[in-house]
Amino acid sequence: MNLLLPATAPRTTSTPDPSPSPVLPEEIGEAGDAFWTWFTGWPLHVLVILVVGVLVLVLLRRLISHVTERIATGKPATEDKRAKDRVRRSPIVGDAIGIANPLASARRAQRARTVGSVLNSTANIVVGVMILLMVLTEFGFEVAPLLASAGVAGIALGFGAQSLVKDFISGVFILIEDQYGVGDVVDLGSGADGVIEEVQLRTTQVRSLDGTLWWVRNGEILRAGNRTQGWSRALAEVRVPVDADVDVVRTALGRAADAVAADPELSDEFLEPPSVRGVDAVTDFSLAFTLHAQVRPGMQWEVSRALRRAAQDQLRRVDVLRTDVIASDEA
Incomplete structure (x- = not known):
């Protein structure tokens, strides 16, 4: 007997749709608007601050380096500037300034690069602090208390290290004003008299005639006498018997x-011909005459010695010097 089974529907299995559900354009627009709203807030402000700050710092450093290198290398001035200098300066003064010191170029380079280094460091600190404060403001920090704390700390540091700050500031002005440089013969007071060996922002090193190396703090220098800057004057004092004929001596x-x-x-060391002044002093036993000449810086001592030797020789020839004086000189 055959049993007829009811027909069953074929079994079907559901397969997932491989394509994701479409994203509506409205949702994309809302996400983009949200991102740009966020990005145009503090992130964009911070980015602009950083970019502008870095550009300003780079431009400042390039400007400082360019100016200081021009000064250090001694790039010639323009023709107009030269013409003005020729009109303003006399030939003797111009030549004296041009040959101020055998180490003038090295000294100018040292001064310019030192000042440039100080200016670069100052620019880094100032621009860096400004960028930091502006960024902190964008993040919502209150910078007023920080500035107040920094002011109090700066005042305390200034009182504690005021002598050090004074030394550095004085050193900067010494370099900028070119009061003296390496190789100059100076008198800085308090026994510091000799040749400059090194000029730093805090101290100046002076080698005296006896070999002593003096370290002088720049902030303690109240006066500085430079014997070898620009030009020098050779002086030679000559004394003759009081009864000598003045015209013959001259x-x-x-x-x-x-x-x-x-x-x-x-x-080649003379910037003007040497000359003889009249009688400078009269005592019971002698008359004093002075020979003088404008010479290149640092050559006044050599020229003075030569003038004294030549004066003694000429006075011997006219029998002005006494025999006992000649003997004592030769001894």
């Missing part, structure tokens, strides 16, 4: 001055 000393000026080894 003529003899004039020949001595001319002889030194014509000396091949010293002729």
Whole structure:
């Protein structure tokens, strides 16, 4: 017997749809608007502050480096500037300034680069602090208490290190004003008299004639006498017996001055011809005359010695010097 089973529907299995549900354009627009709303807030402000701050700092450093390198390398001035200088300066003064020191170029470079380094460091600190404060403001921090705390700390630090700050500020002005440099013969007071060996922002090193190396704090320098800046003056004092003929002595000393000026080894050191002044002093036993000449910086001592030697030789020839004086000089 055959049993007829009811027909059953075929079993079907559901398969997931491989394509995701479509994102509506409205949702994309809302996400984009939310992102731009967030980005145009503090992130964009911070980014602009950083970019502008870095650009300002780079421009400042490039400007400082450019100016200081021009000064350090001594790039020639323009023709107009040269023409103005020629009109304003006399030939002697111009030549003296041009040959101020054998180490003038190195000194100018040292001064310019040192000042440039200080200015670069100052620019880094100022711009960096401004960027930091502006960024903190964008993050919602109150910078007023920070500024007040920094002011109090700065005042305390200033009182504690005021001598150090004074030394550095004085050193900067010494370099900017070119009061003295390496190789100059100076008198800084308090026994610091000699040749400059090094100029730093805090101290100046002076080597005295006896070999002592003096370390002088720049903030303690109240006066500075520079004997080798621009030009120098050679002075040679000559004393003759009080009964000597003044005209004969002046003529003899004039020949001595001319002889030194014509000396091949010293002729290039003169910026003006040497001359003889009249009687500078009278005592019971002698008359004092002075030979003087404007010379290149640092050469006044050599020229003065040569003038004294030549004066003694000429005075011997006219029998002005006594025999006992000649003997004592030769001894």
